Amino acid sequence: MKLKLHWKIIIGMVLGLIYGIVAAMNGWGHFTAFWVAPFGTIFINLLKLIAIPLVLGSLVTGVASLSDLRKLSRIGGKTIAIYISTTAIAVTIGLVVVNFTKPGKSVPEDMRTKLQETYQQDVAASETSASQVKERGPLQPLVDMIPDNFFGSAASNRNMLQVVFFAIFLGIAIVQLPSENTKVFLGFFEGLNDTIIKMVDNIMLMAPYGVFALIADTINVIAKDNLGQVIELLSALGFYCLVVMFGLMIQTLVTYPSLLKIFSKMSVIDFFKGIAPAQLLAFSTSSSGATLPVTMERCEQNLGVSEEVSSFVLPLGATINMDGTALYQAVAAVFISQALGMSLGIGDQLTIILTAVLASIGTAAVPGAGIIMLVIILEAINVPSAGIALILGVDRILDMMRTVTNITGDSSVAVSVAATEGQLGEVNLDND
Numbered sequence: 001m002k003l004k005l006h007w008k009i010i011i012g013m014v015l016g017l018i019y020g021i022v023a024a025m026n027g028w029g030h031f032t033a034f035w036v037a038p039f040g041t042i043f044i045n046l047l048k049l050i051a052i053p054l055v056l057g058s059l060v061t062g063v064a065s066l067s068d069l070r071k072l073s074r075i076g077g078k079t080i081a082i083y084i085s086t087t088a089i090a091v092t093i094g095l096v097v098v099n100f101t102k103p104g105k106s107v108p109e110d111m112r113t114k115l116q117e118t119y120q121q122d123v124a125a126s127e128t129s130a131s132q133v134k135e136r137g138p139l140q141p142l143v144d145m146i147p148d149n150f151f152g153s154a155a156s157n158r159n160m161l162q163v164v165f166f167a168i169f170l171g172i173a174i175v176q177l178p179s180e181n182t183k184v185f186l187g188f189f190e191g192l193n194d195t196i197i198k199m200v201d202n203i204m205l206m207a208p209y210g211v212f213a214l215i216a217d218t219i220n221v222i223a224k225d226n227l228g229q230v231i232e233l234l235s236a237l238g239f240y241c242l243v244v245m246f247g248l249m250i251q252t253l254v255t256y257p258s259l260l261k262i263f264s265k266m267s268v269i270d271f272f273k274g275i276a277p278a279q280l281l282a283f284s285t286s287s288s289g290a291t292l293p294v295t296m297e298r299c300e301q302n303l304g305v306s307e308e309v310s311s312f313v314l315p316l317g318a319t320i321n322m323d324g325t326a327l328y329q330a331v332a333a334v335f336i337s338q339a340l341g342m343s344l345g346i347g348d349q350l351t352i353i354l355t356a357v358l359a360s361i362g363t364a365a366v367p368g369a370g371i372i373m374l375v376i377i378l379e380a381i382n383v384p385s386a387g388i389a390l391i392l393g394v395d396r397i398l399d400m401m402r403t404v405t406n407i408t409g410d411s412s413v414a415v416s417v418a419a420t421e422g423q424l425g426e427v428n429l430d431n432d
Contacts, residue, residue, distance in 0.1 A: 009280040012208035020219025037217035043210025047290040055315040057193035062311030063171025083321040090323040094330030103240040104338020200293040211284040256412040264419035274302035282403040304425030309418040317410030324405030336387035348381040
């Protein structure tokens with residue numbers, strides 16, 4: 001019996017976890033870093049390699065296939081409205097959970113001091129990046145979205161929003177021209193899109209091995225040949241982690257299924273079965289952008305979302321829809337204020353909602369980018385940004401989990417938009 005892809009990935013994750021623990025207990029950190037971790041890096045690099053071509057090809061063909069600008073504005077309006085709504089809900093859930101449980105009150109004074117000393121350098125780097133962001137004008141995000149050199153933008157996955165803008169702009173121009181004038185040009189992007197999808201299939205053959213290496217390396221980086229450090233860190237910040245995970249579970253298991261019930265007739269069980277491989281990959285890579293090729297493939301082949309909808313909604317979602325990140329930022333901001341003995345009023349909480357929603361739109365779909373935005377949120381509510389030292393040690397673990405929420409949200413919105421447009425086909429769970 002041939003194992004389905006998600007089972008292979010689960011096996012890779014479990015074996016990576018076991019190996020990571022054994023490696024930490026036996027001091028194999030050097031071996032893991034030089035002989036195991038590179039395979040995880042190669043796997044992520046392969047996914048990143050095709051991210052820009054995939055977004056370009058899928059968005060250009062997706063926009064061009066909409067045939068008229070009214071249809072584009074209708075689908076685009078629905079997509080952005082739902083994305084902003086789910087992000088606002090995610091931040092609100094985070095605030096309710098963290099205010100009710102008060103995890104910041106449980107951090108001992110000695111552990112608080114130790115964490116701040118341990119991550120002092122990382123804090124300084126994040127503060128520098130955040131100060132650069134804060135110095136920009138209110139319209140700078142709009143300026144940053146429009147590139148002055150497309151090839152320069154395409155040279156880095158961190159400029160994905162600029163690539164998205166160019167692809168949509170190019171697709172709109174194609175729609176406005178007679179079809180006989182753009183047939184060959186559009187055919188190139190259609191061929192590019194089909195080719196990249198086939199490359200995704202080939203890359204996913206390596207997924208179980210890549211996931212094994214990524215999980216093993218994550219434990220190695222956290223433990224540093226001392227498993228006791230992991231246990232000590234998790235015992236001190238375990239409550240905070242549980243609060244974040246609880247909030248993410250509510251968003252993933254309540255908000256998104258509710259969205260599916262409102263806009264479609266798809267079974268929630270079928271939905272989660274269909275996107276399981278993408279969720280597992282998101283967990284291991286901590287990157288919505290790197291997971292995007294698989295997310296698109298699963299939504300189209302397993303969930304029946306039309307290519308027209310998925311090629312527009314999902315690349316946009318991987319760029320601007322960061323529900324898990326926004327929820328985490330809300331919990332982290334209040335947790336840090338609680339740990340430092342500071343109280344936040346209603347005005348501060350509303351500021352967190354507004355700032356987190358806006359910050360999630362500009363957060364890069366790469367590991368760790370949420371930390372920089374968290375510093376901006378802390379500054380907005382007058383909480384010392386040095387407090388992020390309290391959470392940096394477990395950020396990698398939570399980054400993996402919130403990425404799962406991010407791509408689940410993207411997929412649920414894709415299904416919802418497709419259903420409202422009459423472009424949702426039959427669920428097919430045998431496409432592994």
